[in-house]
Amino acid sequence: MFFKSKNLYIEWSEVTIPWLKIFTIEPYREITDCPSYAIDELWRTVLICEKTLREYYKPDKINIASFGNQLPRVHIHIMARFADDSHFPESMWGERQREGDLILPDRAVFETRLIAALNAANVCS
Amino acid sequence: MFFKSKNLYIEWSEVTIPWLKIFTIEPYREITDCPSYAIDELWRTVLICEKTLREYYKPDKINIASFGNQLPRVHIHIMARFADDSHFPESMWGERQREGDLILPDRAVFETRLIAALNAANVCS
Numbered sequence: 001m002f003f004k005s006k007n008l009y010i011e012w013s014e015v016t017i018p019w020l021k022i023f024t025i026e027p028y029r030e031i032t033d034c035p036s037y038a039i040d041e042l043w044r045t046v047l048i049c050e051k052t053l054r055e056y057y058k059p060d061k062i063n064i065a066s067f068g069n070q071l072p073r074v075h076i077h078i079m080a081r082f083a084d085d086s087h088f089p090e091s092m093w094g095e096r097q098r099e100g101d102l103i104l105p106d107r108a109v110f111e112t113r114l115i116a117a118l119n120a121a122n123v124c125s
Numbered sequence: 126m127f128f129k130s131k132n133l134y135i136e137w138s139e140v141t142i143p144w145l146k147i148f149t150i151e152p153y154r155e156i157t158d159c160p161s162y163a164i165d166e167l168w169r170t171v172l173i174c175e176k177t178l179r180e181y182y183k184p185d186k187i188n189i190a191s192f193g194n195q196l197p198r199v200h201i202h203i204m205a206r207f208a209d210d211s212h213f214p215e216s217m218w219g220e221r222q223r224e225g226d227l228i229l230p231d232r233a234v235f236e237t238r239l240i241a242a243l244n245a246a247n248v249c250s
Binding site for chain 2: 032054
């Protein structure tokens, strides 16, 4: 976890692409179980994550997903996908296509930028 | 396509679970390329689809995804998942787990309810 606000936190998924997971702090089962202020913050955070991932990593596509079948608790995956990553054009839950060893810029710089963007949008840590 | 507003349309994905796809009418590449009024309508529509799917089909989990790697155009998948469907607990892009012949209530009744809920929320056809 590298960011936490009153309603949500963000962590990396430990894989070979830039892959963020946003969790609500309260363990709601579905998005429509969340109170509206938490949904608003969740959507705003998704957009800020997407925008910052695009600006920093310049991916070929952004992928977003909310499943939670194994862990029925609201969390949203936001992934920066590249044409030469391990699974493209399949989803990261699909069949592996290649080795996909991407050379990616420094993650810590991205974190600093994302946190600044979230704070500027009043998603405050 | 069974619903169309000024900014988006909704169609079924032809598979064995209740699976909706929401497309923006303008072919934006990423959600953050959409104008804010279209993003607002998209999020509101996602919530209304989720709520109506839950009420009508009583699924074990809702899954939501936005990929577009093959077709780089904003569209959001909303799926009603059941413990005995073909892929559960894997995502619908993961490995098939079983035959999964679900007996589901009438799709036309669901469409009528969803359209009424969208219109009531000013997502107007």
